[in-house]
Structures are given as structure tokens and as C-alpha cells.
Amino acid sequence: MxxxxxxxxxxxxxxxxxxxxxxxxxxxxxxxSLRLWDLESGAQIGEDWRDDEAKKAGVNNMALSPNGKTVVSGCWDGKVKLWDVKTGKVIQRWTGHTDVVTSVCWSADGDRVVSGSTDGTARVWNAKTGETILEIINQDRARVCVHGEILAR
Incomplete structure (x- = not known):
């Protein structure tokens, strides 16, 4: 190609x-914004995906759910957001971090999302309800990075 x-x-x-x-x-x-692209033509498909509640919140990172139906994003406003791939709309907004979300990832089974933030915390979220299952606090407020099943600081 x-x-x-x-x-x-x-x-x-x-x-x-x-x-x-x-x-x-x-x-x-x-x-x-998030944007959907066609790889063959290089053209954007549809409109930009934007959160109507936070139009100016930059998106730092994202990850695709194991079933390919949902994207999770980490944002400047400290929120973790779930996006429906079919509609390009935000379907959930999770709050808990007090600073920029620097990394996000899904568990292999798609039941959990992990996020890391410059507030020095990592959070494990229930992907269906958005409830925090676990909060890991790093006392020296170093950045937390998540990848797969590993948390690193």
C-alpha cells in the first residue's frame, strides 16, 4: 500500500x-478530536468525533477495546472517555483523576480499563459501569504509565 x-x-x-x-x-x-480514516483513499470518514461537553479538552491517547466496538481515550481535562466506534459519540465520561490522563489501556477480556495520570495515580475502572475498582497512589506524583497488564512509574 x-x-x-x-x-x-x-x-x-x-x-x-x-x-x-x-x-x-x-x-x-x-x-x-478523534477522526475516522479510510486507509485506501486516505480520506476522513464522516465528521470529527468531539465531546460536546469538553470541546477544548485535548486527547492524549486512546486504545481500542478487544471487541473493536469501543475506543477509550485519556484527556487533558482528567477525564477518561468511552467512544462508540459506529457513531463516533461519547458514551461514557469517567471522572476521578485530578490532572491530565497520560495513558489508557483495556484488559484482555474487555471488562476493565486502566488509566494513568500526571496526578500520580493509576485507576482501574469497571468498563461497563465506569466505577473505580482500584486506585493506586504514587506519593511522589511521578507520572504513571499503563500498558496491557503492566503499571509502571
Missing amino acids: PIKEMRGHTYDVRGVVHLPGGRRIVTCSWDG
């Missing part, structure tokens, strides 16, 4: 996920 240049975001692109089937990707940006 030839290299394609995809233009649209107005600030740094912070993450990319491939959707099942390998023909589409979703990108997230500090401009506060």
Missing part, C-alpha cells in the same frame, strides 16, 4: 488505532 498523507487535525496527533478488518484507523489529537 502506498504512503498516504491524511490531513485534518489542527494539533499534534497523539494516537492511532487500527479497526478490525484493517481498512480503517482512528486517530486522536491535542486538538480535542
